[in-house]
Amino acid sequence: MSERVTGADTEQSLTSEAYHITVDGGRDSFYALSIEREDSDTAWLMSDTVRSLAEMR
Numbered sequence: 001m002s003e004r005v006t007g008a009d010t011e012q013s014l015t016s017e018a019y020h021i022t023v024d025g026g027r028d029s030f031y032a033l034s035i036e037r038e039d040s041d042t043a044w045l046m047s048d049t050v051r052s053l054a055e056m057r
Contacts, residue, residue, distance in 0.1 A: 013038040021048075 015036050022029040030048050037043035 015038055017034045017036075019032045019034065020029060021032055032046060032048045034044065034046045036045075
């Protein structure tokens with residue numbers, strides 16, 4: 001997924017990736033979401049709390 005976000009003076013391109021991460025030799029796993037700005041190595045957000053809007057209501 002790629003979205004174009006318009007700021008006050010600049011345009012920024014964001015990408016997102018979803019991950020299913022397995023740990024402890026396969027005994028546990030979780031989902032994670034990463035959102036990154038394509039033109040920066042330091043502008044990113046990663047969360048292991050992934051919920052749907054329906055779950056938040």
